[in-house]
Amino acid sequence: MPRSDTQIVGLSRRTWLGVLTIVVVLLVWWLLTSVTGWISAVRFPPPKDVGEAFKQIALQGYGNGKLHQHIFHSFKLVMMGFGVAVAVGVPLGLLMGYSRKAEALINPAFLLLRPIPPLAWIPLAIVWLGLGDAAKVLVIFVAAFVPSVINSYTGVRNIDKPIMEAAQMLGIRGFKFVTDVLVPGAFPMIFTGLRLSLQASWTTLVAAELVGALYGLGSILNQGAQDIYPAMILIAMVFVAICGALSTALLGYAETKAMPWRSERVTA
Amino acid sequence: MSTIEFKQVTRVFKRDGEDFLTIDGFDLTVSDQEFVAIVGPSGCGKTTCMRMVAGLEFPSTGLVSVSNKPVISPGPDRAVVFQQFALFPWKSVFDNIDFGLRAKGLPQEKRYEIITHYIGLMNLQGYESAYPHELSGGMQQRVAIARAYALDPDVLLMDEPFGALDAQTRVVMQEELVKLARRNPRTVLFITHAVEEAVYLADRVVVMTSRPGKIKEILDVKSIREAEGWDSHSKIEDVMDLASFVHLRTRIWKSLREEHGSDDH
């Protein structure tokens, strides 16, 4: 068999196999649901139903809004929670990484709260802030905060000692030290933290919306479940995946732009 | 009867869409139980030659064969001692040597017998259960050599086996290898950039040109060694002091020098 990277009609064998696999899966899906009816439409929606559901939510709206409205609403909440988390978490992590004293002081509180999964904060957030958007932003904040801190911390700790010593020898202190030595040195790990924070933000938001929300992909999932509308559930899942993949890709792109000297591409 | 044949071998290396000729018209025959060393400047392709006999790389044109059978894949009949040892870190010394023997399907008693024999021969007694990271570089290479010999290969291929060792260990290993090679003669292809090592160990020394690598000259060491009685001296420094040794070494040095001069670094 030809190797994966050999070209056949302009595309590699690898791409052809990938496309073929997806086509086969789609075919099987169609066969099992529409054609033979082996899988009932209640269990798994046939392709036609999914197409209908998509048209419905995109054009007419479902569960309090149209698709783009839902996504935009979710996106807004993620940005708020993520933004605050990063603005607080990265400096905190850098501080803890640089100063052992700061680390010793802050660690106990951090260690106590860190193992609690962000999703476990949802009930508490609801008690404190009700079922609205505020509770969601809080939970997103918690989810994004921890990876930001940890990765910024590790980023500082991973800076080669000779570099720190060279900076001290050159008399670089204070604010300049932070902006010109600490932050660039920790950049790769800071970015890893950003990526993990963003992924965690999305995952947590979907969960929070599933528990109770008016808008958002999670709320569509919930509504779809209540209405026993499997096609809509599938649509919501697909868009959750798309949003998740897009945010990862965007951050990966931002990472290569911010650190052109790095050769690794982010794929996960 | 195990011989190695290189017939009009060339090797072209592709990078960034360009072709680089690394080996050009390489012709060599290694006779049965002959110890041949190849020396040459960095990048001349000497390691590639060995890897082609091992079946880890293939010629672009020409033929590489062992006992007149073309080489198509790696195998225990052409055992390799790698420069970086390539011992499996998660296996003990015993298991490392055993691995290839198990692949041959030998029964347990036979395997045990072979392993014990070579552990004794390579002075590894007591280290059977040790793991590679617990051993020094020299000891690890001893294990690698034991592993190769234990396979009872037709041909032994060594790729700068002492290159990663410190100078003193290197000398000790050369002495041991010489004793082993004289006692347990086999067809050997030995790659090195250290001229003394080649002259000390080999029956013939092949000098390669810089890239694209060709054979510059081949020197017969064995006849000089036997005529001058090098093997009567047990210590390597005594041999390296002999006029005949120095003369041969210097001769090869000069030959190599010319190649370095024409190198474009």
Place this chain on the structure above:
Amino acid sequence: MKASAKDMFGTAKLSLIGLMAFLGIWYLVDLSQLVSTKFLPMPHEVLLKLIELFHIPFAGNLLQDHMMASLQRYFWGFGLAVLIGVPLGLLMGWFRWLDDVVTPLFDSVRFIAPVAWVPFAALWFGTGAGGPTLIIFAGAFPPCLINAYRGAKGIEVRYLEAANMLGVGSFKTITEVLLPAAIPSIIAGLRIGAGLGWLSLVGAELIAASSGMGYLIVKGQAAVATEIVMAGMLSIGFVGVLIDVAIRKMESFLLRHRQN
């Protein structure tokens, strides 16, 4: 940097101060009536409630029974993720065609947040045990697969060349060379998968369960019993740590023969 005994004592002192400051602020906020204790119970109230939950059931079960229910689902889901993900990842690293076939399928589903599978799981499995197991699996599977794959792909070429040279067949090469070489990466994947699986479990139990730790805290929220919610959160975090510690112990054991 080696910390001297004096440094370490100083650090311990600071940590203690930090801990007390944290608790102190907590108490202050309560005592000053800034926030009602209904929303922010005092630390000791949380602790007492935690102990109480061991004898007095809430939401249908004692704390330890909720925990057992959660852990059972967890081990099923995580176990499956490891048993399928690790070998599959390894084999994908070895057989290029397998990689080509599985990767597009995997890439299409892996970005679906694990909790997003809940409604679908409810449709597919009803109220059976399959539901939460699927969610946990969805969370734990990707890291297990990806890390096994990377471990296999990242193996140093010389090990494969040596195995080839020794005449070792495919099966032995995969089990005795590829797998051991990939173990550090696999374990890293297990740790991440374990954490994500635990997280997903809690999420699933918040929404669609009638027992378990997630169910406990969501019921606590419904009853506005904040001490219960907090006690539950702390227990969840604690068990999460235990799981991580267990995996790290396993890592030390598996890598005991190798230099770091």
